[in-house]
Amino acid sequence: MGEGDEVTRNYIELGITDPLERKSRLLPWIPADLSEISYKQVEPGKEYFEAYRMNERLPSVDKEFPELPTDRKIKVFTDIGLVENVLTDARFEMTATPEDADVLWLKVTYKDYTTLSKDMPGKRINQFPFETVLTVKDLLAIVSRRAKKSESEMGPKWLPTTFNLKSELPQFVSYYQYREASGLDNHWICKPWNLARALDTHITNNLSYIVRLPESGPKVACKYIENPVLFRREDLGDVKFDIRYIVLLSSVQPLKLYAYRVFWLRFANREYSLDHFDDYEKHFTVMNYQPEDCLKQVHYDEFIPMFESQYPDYPWKDVELSIFQAFKELFTAACAKPAPKGVANSPQSRAIYAIDLMLQWDTDEAGHRYMQPMLLEVNYGPDCERACKYHPHFFNDIFSTLFLEDTENKNVTLL
16 A cells, blocks of 8 residues: 555445445435335345254154053153253152153254154153244244234234344334434334344434444344333332233144233333433343342232222223233234244144333324333243242143143133
């Protein structure tokens, strides 16, 4: 390089050649108007879905699968110590080896459903092939959009509007600019595809900030719920809260889904307001990994009368019905297409998932306010220590429902 030679800098990573994506990523330095670009989202092809579960082999379903034994105890193998300690239903017994088991309840990801179906058709397992369409955040948004009522909608009412900041960045910028021009709230919560506990999660209405967030890893941008239903804490005031339900998937074809009627609550530790987005204890509710004194404990049976006293015009049974309807619509959409674009039919599979949700104020066509459930994420293999601590028969109910189809006096509702 000699004197007078020109030095240039590429502000974005190499390899990005698409003109619209380059324009979007350069927004922090070079303003651009992308509002004329369509922000309509199109479902990607199967290659997009296959990238998430490499080497996953589907079961052979055109055969007979023996029923679980009824003349002896059902043998369970698990690599989860909690399950081994709390499964006390006398109809089950633990075994030390997976070869001897009738039921495999595993923490590790299982992929070879072909061998399972051909060589071990009598076994059951606690996972479904391609359940990642539910548990990975960008795939969850894609399959959820199948449930929208019309093509003009961004998605079903229970799904926060969501964009993949890697594959849909120009569409996101266009939609952001449309909302800005329309005077609509433009706060977004940006989350990694596949992390939990609010790690690397950001809340902002700064477009330049959002555009640069994928530099620390792939993310989705979800419309932030700016008008949540709040819960009054006598010690603090009105705070955000979210709700966790456990759902039990017994079958894909036909769809057979249960909700566990006991639910769990998490509360923010500071009064809510639409500001100070770096204040974790105001805008986030995941406190069970913080010191013990940060976690506000309210059990579901205590919460319901407290909720109804704060919102006497909104009986909890009606709110819960709308929540369960959203669950049913989600799983119907997720199972509507064959793998890899949907949860695969697997007669040997049973599973539980945790669904986290919030309630948002919305208005119907007649101008009446109602509480709209907003589904936030779905988790495979959820942490059940809290469930077992306060409800010791939790796994007894789960195993009885999934493997014996015995729901009598169990805390489950068929959806």
